Amino acid sequence: MTTFDRRGFLRIASSGALAAMMPGTIRRALAIPANNATGTIADVEHIVILMQENRSFDHYFGTLRGVRGFGDPRAVFQRDGKSIFSQPHEGRHITPFRPDATDPGAQFIEDLPHDWNTTQQAFNGGAWDRWIAAKGTTTMAHLSREDLPFHFALADAFTICDAYHCSVLGPTDPNRHYLWTGCTGNVGTTDPVVDNSEASYAWSTFPERLERAGISWNIYQDVGRGLDAANYWGWTSDANIGNYGDNPLLYFRQYQNAQPGDALYERARRGTRALHDDDLFTQFRNDVANGSLPQVSWIVAPEAFSEHPNWPAEFGAWYVSRILDSLTSNPEVWSKTVFLVTYDENDGFFDHVPPPFAPPSRVKGVSTIATDDESYPGNNVWVPGPYGLGPRVPMLAISPWSRGGYVNSQVFDHTSIIRFIERRFEKDHPDLIETNISAWRRAVCGDLTSAFDFAQPNASVPPLPEMRAPAPARLLRQPGYAPVPRGDVAMPTQEPGQRPSRAMPYRIDTTASRSNRTMRLTFQNSGEAAAVFQVRSRTHDGGPWVFTVGSGAVVAESWDIGDLGGYEFSVHGPHGFMRRFANAVDDMEVHVELHIDAEREQIRVAFFNATDVPRQLVVKDAYTGDTKTYTLSPAARADSLWDIAATQRWYDLRIIDSDDVGFRRQFAGHVENGRDSHSDPAIGIGTVADDDF
Numbered sequence: 001m002t003t004f005d006r007r008g009f010l011r012i013a014s015s016g017a018l019a020a021m022m023p024g025t026i027r028r029a030l031a032i033p034a035n036n037a038t039g040t041i042a043d044v045e046h047i048v049i050l051m052q053e054n055r056s057f058d059h060y061f062g063t064l065r066g067v068r069g070f071g072d073p074r075a076v077f078q079r080d081g082k083s084i085f086s087q088p089h090e091g092r093h094i095t096p097f098r099p100d101a102t103d104p105g106a107q108f109i110e111d112l113p114h115d116w117n118t119t120q121q122a123f124n125g126g127a128w129d130r131w132i133a134a135k136g137t138t139t140m141a142h143l144s145r146e147d148l149p150f151h152f153a154l155a156d157a158f159t160i161c162d163a164y165h166c167s168v169l170g171p172t173d174p175n176r177h178y179l180w181t182g183c184t185g186n187v188g189t190t191d192p193v194v195d196n197s198e199a200s201y202a203w204s205t206f207p208e209r210l211e212r213a214g215i216s217w218n219i220y221q222d223v224g225r226g227l228d229a230a231n232y233w234g235w236t237s238d239a240n241i242g243n244y245g246d247n248p249l250l251y252f253r254q255y256q257n258a259q260p261g262d263a264l265y266e267r268a269r270r271g272t273r274a275l276h277d278d279d280l281f282t283q284f285r286n287d288v289a290n291g292s293l294p295q296v297s298w299i300v301a302p303e304a305f306s307e308h309p310n311w312p313a314e315f316g317a318w319y320v321s322r323i324l325d326s327l328t329s330n331p332e333v334w335s336k337t338v339f340l341v342t343y344d345e346n347d348g349f350f351d352h353v354p355p356p357f358a359p360p361s362r363v364k365g366v367s368t369i370a371t372d373d374e375s376y377p378g379n380n381v382w383v384p385g386p387y388g389l390g391p392r393v394p395m396l397a398i399s400p401w402s403r404g405g406y407v408n409s410q411v412f413d414h415t416s417i418i419r420f421i422e423r424r425f426e427k428d429h430p431d432l433i434e435t436n437i438s439a440w441r442r443a444v445c446g447d448l449t450s451a452f453d454f455a456q457p458n459a460s461v462p463p464l465p466e467m468r469a470p471a472p473a474r475l476l477r478q479p480g481y482a483p484v485p486r487g488d489v490a491m492p493t494q495e496p497g498q499r500p501s502r503a504m505p506y507r508i509d510t511t512a513s514r515s516n517r518t519m520r521l522t523f524q525n526s527g528e529a530a531a532v533f534q535v536r537s538r539t540h541d542g543g544p545w546v547f548t549v550g551s552g553a554v555v556a557e558s559w560d561i562g563d564l565g566g567y568e569f570s571v572h573g574p575h576g577f578m579r580r581f582a583n584a585v586d587d588m589e590v591h592v593e594l595h596i597d598a599e600r601e602q603i604r605v606a607f608f609n610a611t612d613v614p615r616q617l618v619v620k621d622a623y624t625g626d627t628k629t630y631t632l633s634p635a636a637r638a639d640s641l642w643d644i645a646a647t648q649r650w651y652d653l654r655i656i657d658s659d660d661v662g663f664r665r666q667f668a669g670h671v672e673n674g675r676d677s678h679s680d681p682a683i684g685i686g687t688v689a690d691d692d693f
Contacts, residue, residue: 105148605642
């Protein structure tokens with residue numbers, strides 16, 4: 001097995017040997033059946049976590065088939081009517097663009113601002129429309145399959161999560177604190193952390209809970225020139241060694257004070273010594289081979305392989321492939337292992353999905369779940385704002401229980417990884433539950449179990465993906481590459497087609513009722529998970545407004561429309577949920593409600609003519625193009641029935657009143673019935689424009 005050697009690495013990269021190694025790794029991982037002793041999560045004996053650096057979901061996977069990327073038919077709009085993809089810059093708008101350089105995946109693309117203040121600036125109170133002003137034009141740069149062949153092959157072979165958000169609207173350390181501790185000092189302390197100050201912290205960490213419970217764990221890292229304060233806790237100017245300072249446990253007092261022989265020292269302050277033996281993977285590979293891999297493992301890469309700009313993405317692909325190669329070298333170990341690959345934050349790279357966040361005040365919305373510890377008050381350096389969730393980042397669930405190229409669209413964040421570990425071990429260890437995770441976050445973010453099929457993981461072997469491995473050419477630092485956006489405003493093309501999708505825990509709806517001066521929206525949740533609804537308006541200032549509605553709860557909010565001569569509200573929720581309510585006339589109108597029959601895979605639209613004149617309603621299915629017309633006398637009712645089986649339970653119904661030119665209703669989303677489905681067939685194709693019917 002090839003050891004890590006900088007000169008040797010260059011040789012195999014240039015010779016083509018790397019291209020032969022990587023596809024074999026994925027094929028071997030797909031071929032090994034899952035441990036299926038109980039058909040539950042208890043079959044997982046090893047959880048391996050790799051958190052890479054600073055890439056957004058759209059930046060990496062916006063063009064991937066079947067995920068909510070650049071072809072999202074229900075992306076939010078800005079107040080000026082422009083799509084969120086079209087970000088303002090110096091009197092014009094810039095859309096996502098692929099860099100013109102040869103092989104962008106090998107480029108040392110420039111690092112962007114990703115501190116708390118600039119990310120809150122891009123967030124802009126939830127408007128999500130100041131990305132270029134805060135980050136620069138490179139924020140809109142993206143990569144594609146030809147740039148990231150190994151990353152895309154992993155997504156095609158296993159499961160990708162397209163609603164996984166980083167935890168904080170800010171930089172590396174606070175996000176890594178959420179992964180290892182469930183918070184960033186904002187729970188149970190008076191000193192929350194929103195920067196990379198790397199002080200001597202003292203709040204509790206999740207590995208300490210594992211230790212008390214007797215669950216084995218370890219941090220796999222390279223020591224660089226030393227894992228102590230004198231050597232910056234593993235950071236070194238030689239980017240090929242060390243841990244890049246990305247093991248945040250070393251910034252906690254209890255680990256700093258630990259001595260050789262102490263559990264916290266042995267598990268968090270040991271590592272390989274690539275400076276001397278040129279092998280980053282010795283300890284990890286040996287533990288896999290010997291059957292001594294801990295129950296929970298975190299892996300921390302050196303800077304050059306962390307994917308942090310300006311280091312190339314393909315260097316990270318090589319590093320991930322070596323971990324997967326080690327895991328699959330022992331089939332018995334791999335059959336019992338979940339390997340999670342995610343990214344701490346988005347750097348400064350744009351992602352089009354505004355994250356769920358807790359309303360910071362009653363003016364901005366309502367939550368039926370307590371929102372304690374979710375808003376930062378600000379100080380003389382850092383502006384106030386919600387901690388998160390942050391932008392979407394990639395998450396790949398790689399395991400024998402997550403094969404098949406699935407997409408999972410449940411809302412997750414870094415605390416979801418802690419909760420997955422909890423879920424696996426809590427039956428025998430009830431004290432494992434991490435109290436640092438806020439109530440709001442526990443309700444809104446899932447525990448990752450929906451990304452796996454523990455009951456029947458070996459029912460079929462998925463087709464093997466087409467793969468081309470990258471061939472990095474050098475390992476020395478290079479100047480940052482700043483791609484120049486094109487002059488046109490054309491959107492990048494997302495790969496056509498669908499992918500299988502996992503069942504979601506969402507059963508949600510929003511209804512509208514109107515009096516003469518008031519529009520009232522009612523948010524309903526009969527699903528298993530809390531849902532965050534975001535309301536945007538082109539007619540009312542003060543938005544977006546956010547409403548967190550717990551399982552079984554109902555929330556209503558009203559807006560005054562009497563002096564405006566009309567209204568327009570759009571509501572966005574998880575998994576492609578959307579409602580649109582609009583009228584340009586300050587008058588009575590037809591009432592419209594949606595009724596869903598999940599088992600029969602049907603939708604019924606109910607109309608009631610609340611006006612004193614006849615009305616003609618036209619309903620159009622944006623997926624099929626079919627239309628139905630109904631004429632209603634005053635006080636009359638009518639029903640419109642639509643089958644949604646042919647679109648895998650996806651629906652997008654749009655309604656106009658032929659006698660009321662401003663009247664619009666749109667009902668779109670996915671009907672959940674507990675069964676797996678397929679991704680939105682409109683992704684990558686688009687549906688008819690709002691006013692095309």
